[in-house]
Amino acid sequence: MQRRTFVAGAAASLAVPMLGAQNLPNGPIRIVVGFAPGGGTDILARVIAQKLQAMWNTTVIVENKAGAAGMIAAEYVSKQASDGTTLLMAHINSHAIAPALMPRMNYSVERDFAPVILVGVTPNLLICNEQQPAKTVKDLVELCRKNPGRVTFGSAGNGSAQHLALEMFKLAAKVEAIHVPYKGSGPMLTDLIGGQIQYSFDTMTAATPHVKSGKAIAIAQTRQKRAKGHPNVPTMAESGFPGFEATTWYGLAGPGKLPTPIAKRMNEDINKILLMPDVAEKFQQYGAEDGGGSTEKFGAFIKAEAKKWAKVVKDANVKVDS
Numbered sequence: 001m002q003r004r005t006f007v008a009g010a011a012a013s014l015a016v017p018m019l020g021a022q023n024l025p026n027g028p029i030r031i032v033v034g035f036a037p038g039g040g041t042d043i044l045a046r047v048i049a050q051k052l053q054a055m056w057n058t059t060v061i062v063e064n065k066a067g068a069a070g071m072i073a074a075e076y077v078s079k080q081a082s083d084g085t086t087l088l089m090a091h092i093n094s095h096a097i098a099p100a101l102m103p104r105m106n107y108s109v110e111r112d113f114a115p116v117i118l119v120g121v122t123p124n125l126l127i128c129n130e131q132q133p134a135k136t137v138k139d140l141v142e143l144c145r146k147n148p149g150r151v152t153f154g155s156a157g158n159g160s161a162q163h164l165a166l167e168m169f170k171l172a173a174k175v176e177a178i179h180v181p182y183k184g185s186g187p188m189l190t191d192l193i194g195g196q197i198q199y200s201f202d203t204m205t206a207a208t209p210h211v212k213s214g215k216a217i218a219i220a221q222t223r224q225k226r227a228k229g230h231p232n233v234p235t236m237a238e239s240g241f242p243g244f245e246a247t248t249w250y251g252l253a254g255p256g257k258l259p260t261p262i263a264k265r266m267n268e269d270i271n272k273i274l275l276m277p278d279v280a281e282k283f284q285q286y287g288a289e290d291g292g293g294s295t296e297k298f299g300a301f302i303k304a305e306a307k308k309w310a311k312v313v314k315d316a317n318v319k320v321d322s
Helices: 002-015 040-056 068-078 092-101 137-146 161-173 185-194 204-213 260-274 277-285 295-316
Strands: 029-033 060-064 086-091 113-129 152-155 178-181 199-203 216-221 247-255
Touching (some): 029 040, 040 086, 040 204, 040 247, 040 277, 068 086, 068 113, 068 247, 086 092, 086 113, 092 161, 113 137, 113 161, 113 185, 113 204, 113 260, 113 295, 137 216, 152 185, 161 178, 161 199, 161 247, 185 199, 185 216, 199 204, 204 216, 247 260, 247 295, 260 277, 260 295
Parallel strands (some): 029 086, 152 199
Antiparallel strands (some): 086 247, 113 199, 113 216, 113 247
């Protein structure tokens, strides 16, 4: 009897690759990012991955699956084993905007994902390249009115946070402009700096290195308060658009049946990472603030964001090709 119990127990332990005492996966861990390398989601994911690899003494890699404003990666992770070896760098696009824009998408945020932790919330930065004549919000509005439907704005994809920020701007300013979607901020920024497109409401995380180097010009930021990393860049509210707020946020989530002990352990360790001075400094530089907290807090945050953006999509009558 004792031998049977031991064998059954050993078989059960092999079924889920987890170190019971530690509540961590046994083996390499992937953090899947829904955008190309070089974008904000990718940058923050790599900071977290590097720290987790050292903390857990196991391989933690970032895997990019770009396309459909992060939905391709989200759908992929939703179908992976719920053993903690595959995580998604969840994003406002895949978890708050897409449900309102894509009613027939192939995953359910509530059913197919287990929240782990909110990593950070950033403003978007309204940026342009050096060649553009309009380098203030007022001048940009005037440029768009004089050239209706001719000024170009890049984004990380149809239905992305950058796209929705542009739609919000068009409504508020009563202007027309051309939306140019890309597969992530990385390739979009390359074209913006190169002059193929003119403007973007890009994530502060992705845009910051180019602003600091002078290759991109920051015109405004899109939270109600100025980010600590960009104290001299005015908000859209300060630039004549009171109430204008369009953020981008990032968090980690696992497939829907991720065991609670694994989610809680990961949450505890990533909270510790977010408090590390070098991580806090880097996140502040990129405008990523207000991360951390419990798994429950992140779950409630996702629901609130989904409700908010569903209203924006409806009020602005935003349509994208599904």
